[in-house]
Amino acid sequence: MSKIDSQLQEMKESVQSDLRHQLTLLIRPMQQALEAAMQHYDADLQKRLAKSGERPNGHA
Incomplete structure (x- = not known):
């Protein structure tokens, strides 16, 4: 899921500023x-x- 989030962020940063808000x-x-x-x-x-x-690391 974090990969998708970073891809969405990259999309925002890659577009021209006039389209970025939309x-x-x-x-x-x-x-x-x-x-x-x-x-x-x-x-x-x-x-x-x-x-x-x-515990989260797998140990009891």
């Missing part, structure tokens, strides 16, 4: 959805790790 308006919802998905994944992972008693 592209930003199109890309912003995608970036927000990706961020929300990553936060959900991280929260779910922490919840599962806490439930199992494991």
Whole structure:
């Protein structure tokens, strides 16, 4: 997912300045959805790790 986020950022930076604002308006919802998905994944992972008693590095 971080690769997609960096690709979206590269797209914004590569366009001419007069089009950048319009592209930003199109890309912003995608970036927000990706961020929300990553936060959900991280929260779910922490919840599962806490439930199992494991630490994020794989050790008990």
